[in-house]
Amino acid sequence: MFVLTGKSESHERVKLQSSHESIGGQPSQERPLQKHPSSSQNQSSAPLHSLSKWRPYTTLPFAAMLTFALLLTGCNTANNAGQTLTVLDDQQTTPAEETVTLTSLDKLDKVYGRTWLSADELIINRDNRLLIHNAATGKETELTPGRKGLQLLATASPDGKYVYFTEGVPDDRYTIYGYMLNVATGKVSKVGLVDMLNEATWADNTHLISGKAGTGLQMIDVQGQITKLSLQEEHPAENIQWVQQSGSQIYYLGDDGKGYSVLNRADISKRQAATILTGTMNFDVMPGGKQIAVLQQKWNSNEPTKLIIVDNNGKMLGTISEGTLLGRPAWSPDGKLLAFTIYQESQQGMKGLYIFDQTTGKTTPITSELQAYNTSIRWNPDGTRLSLYQEDNGTVTAIVGIGKK
Secondary structure (H helix, E strand, O other), X not given: OOOOEEEOOXXXXXXXXXXXXXXXXXXXXXXXXXXXXXXXXXXOOOOOOXXXXXXXXXXXXXXXXXXXXXXXXXXXXXXXXXXXXXXOOOOOOOOOOOXXXXXXXXXXXXXXXXXEOOOOEEEEEEOOEEEEEEXXXXXXXXXXXXXXXXXXXXXXXXXXXXXXXXXXXOOEEEEEEEEEXXXXXXXXXXXXXXXXXXXXXXXXXXXXXXXXXXXXXEEEEOOOOEEEEOOEOXXXXXXXXXXEEXXXXXXXXXXXXXXXXXXXXXXXXXXXXXEEEOOEEEEEEOOOOOEEEEEEOOOOOOOOEEEEEEEOOOOEEEEEEEEOEEOOOEEOXXXXXXXXXXXXXXXOOOOEEEEEXXXXXXXXXXXXXXXXXXXXXXXXXXXOEEEEEEOEOEOXXXXXXXXXX
């Protein structure tokens, strides 16, 4: 808990304090966003994240106090006459800030959670088959009935109308093809051979974007057609493993020429790439593209990995957390919440699954049971659930219900 104090010209303003408890009745480790030293400390300009709600306290004028006293004095007279005097308090109150909470936690053994098809439907991989698991009912159905190949990955379009998935050739586990499923019709279109190092993400509802073998990127439409995208880079990156598109801007993990990864940005029409941040291990672009959550590591040092927020030009806005190992962060579909996991070698400090609330600036612990750092967090379309898997003691996928109170 913390208190911020400040003054305006008309009255003093103080930070309302509130107490929250985390799971198991332990005090919640709510942490405000740490502003970067270069950020302005002038309270007259709006901060990136609203860290507090302010409530005015004013001095009651003497005349008003006198009137109030006379009314109370006259109250006995009024009551004696069989009448009731009601005094209304017109003082404005500020509602308490909502806090992110855990609403449910379900675990699926021997399952990889892949992608959300709808608010309740999670596509999972069990025994190398892709299934649709209904988180509300627990029922499961095959995603593509009748297919025989070994199935691995899947990612659903934002509107849930298409699913891109990978599948091996029967009796040949080393040859993997990509396929596009039309959910409404069940039609499957073959895309082509897949390099499993290059993860594909949805650029919009009808196109995927990914790295390709060698250098450059590729776009895949819902008919399975591939368009290659060549980039003009100072240091061409081979096998781009992570790329996201927001509007006309493409963000990807590039190379600094010395073997260290950087965050690059390129306009899809100009194809000219530029580095906007160094020391980038991974990232997630906020829906709308205004901000980017970045895992940053200072290479060749013992400094912990940091989870920071930058704008779309790479300008530092704040630090959320740091730890021994952090998993790739994930923005909720509305861009208000950021989920991430932390693994600490020591028993001190933050550990587990956390959510940063963009509205309040608070980071709230959700559960310490989930510390996976080598897996992607997936939000469902309405932001009420997320999934992630960990492989410490066998593969387990957790479905986490998220709410506010």
